[in-house]
Amino acid sequence: MTIAPTTPPIAELCAVHKTFNTAGGHALKVLEEIDVAVHEGELLALLGQSGSGKSTILRCLTGLIEPTSGRVLARGQPLHGVNTDASVVFQTFALYPWLTVAQNVAVGLMAHELPRAERDAAVDRAIELIGLGNYHHAFPRELSGGMRQRVGIARALVSQPRLLCLDEAFSALDVLTAENLRQELIHLWRNAKETGTGLSSIFMVTHNIEEAVEMATRIVVLFPRPGRLGLVLDNPLPYPREPKSEEFQKLVSLIHECITTT
Template identity: 55%
Template sequence: MTLTPGPSAPATIVAAEDVTKTFTTPDGRALPVLEGVSFQLDEGEIVALLGKSGSGKSTLLRCVAGLISPSQGTVSYRGTPLSGASPGVAMVFQSFALLPWLTVQQNVELSLEARGVPAEERRERALRAIDLIGLDGFEGAYPKELSGGMRQRVGFARALVVEPDALLMDEPFSALDVLTAENLRGELVGLWEGRDAPVKAILIVTHNIEEAVLLADRILVLASNPGRIRAELAVDLPRPRDRRTPEFEALVDTVYGILTGREDAAVATTEAAPGAPEARQPAAPTPITVPLPAVSVGGMAGLLEILVARGGEDGLAEISDELNFEIDDLLPLVDAAVLLGLARTGNARMVVTDAGREFAAADILTSKQLFARLALANAPLVRAIAQALAATDGHRLRDGFFLDLLRRGFSAEDAQRQLDVAVDWGRYGELYEYDAGAGQLILAPTGG
């Protein structure tokens, strides 16, 4: 009896095995960014790395490209562990990264020149790539003459011209306006489906849920601080994908639930089975383990008022459609409201709590008092600042004191962002003041 062999499994281009990455802060402390990440990128697929700020998405992408080395674990290209830049990948960056003194054609030829490709072949391949991404006629233009969308097309051409096995993209559409980003996504899908793009696989980093569902065959959802894979989802929807179909909306809702960790919370609160070992009590929240979402009090209040007007409950997808926002734009507002106890979420729906209704309906003085109580109870950084100021002679401290503490768990940029949010929230609740000239936080005369 002769057996007919089945279709062979697609070849793996990139494999990450137990990748952990830790950076060292200026004061010598360890800052874990990635922890035990394993996945593979196979020929013929688009994979999305989806996560919030702090999930290490861009760091993971650079490890895959061989631009930085893991602290532990390995990244392999076609079975060979990397010891430097990967020979078979090319990157598209969020910031375009074009050299302003070079023309479009010269920018596209750069990567070929670095590989020692002869001048005439460089020219021919660059012109083909420029034509492929729709910039024919702009070969002699300089970056300053191009719109943002056109500059990103040059970035795509520069990556595609080397005909890489895998195209790595780091939030390539986030610096563009909504219409331009949508157009470029559609063209990327068209190139991929038409087999016109000279690549075998695509790995895209994004924080945008709908973008991941629109583009990817698989979505890897990353948890934050440090980054690790929380879930993997297959996207079995035909392309081009319609955002308005129930299947698309259901998948967006599922990803949202995973990204916000509501399933994890539900499991954690489930009663343990008889005879099971007692669950370890979670550590007390700290400014490092419970970061503040980067939103203003006004934005949060506006979302609550909209929800109250809609009966106090609605789906996140429905709210984003009504406001013409991406669902991802609402996530920080939702996270802040949930953190403070003004709302709760479940099954990708948001429900205003009694405290939220009181806050939305209150006059300005009452809302400030209510916000101050909730922030002290639920926002660890706000509470830590207020307590430190209360315990200090003169009730004032330099902002550098808090920044040094925050840098134990955040990058310098994220530490500053956390302090900025805490200052905004503390000022609103009249818990403390901030003297920007002196760089000092000062306890409010009434204590809030």
């Protein structure tokens, strides 16, 4: 994947602050002076401890919430409302238990007015792409945790977003299932033309250092309370990455030291 420096970022926060009002009427500052951009063709990981504001940044980038101050841009233009170039996969599986796999995936097309045949074809493609071809009519209660998250990923990909956002998407899964899904998403992203996903970039938030080093082309460390940017570094390791390699572990150690000494 290559990044064109003349192309505006696919999503960007400029000098963003975010404050929430607590139930007791107090102001809680969550983000302070955040400048972060997701460029075309990159896999950007936002890494930080729990409570550092990672998910708030994701929600601002995608237009799910508005910042208290600062600007949110999509392809260089001010974002008003939800970023239609982006889809989100959440930590919790967030499926409708009364809908089948196919019906849950079709939810990702609700904002698109498509003929039924075109919609059904898009749903079928997304389900096949994520490896659930025999489960169109299954209900969430009949699926394992990993399979439920696959449904969530298929729902996010069905609209062919340019930007896929992962909000701690692997943290509720067992180790092997999470590893398999990480590798499959890397493959889909790196082979977007061949797989027909239309996917350009991935923005992931995580507290797992090894996960960030395994997946990302660039890593941003977020310092907590309030969330503010710390270390920003490119990840030059070639794919597929070997977690036991010396280079991989050096990068993990560097990031770990940065986070724990803050």
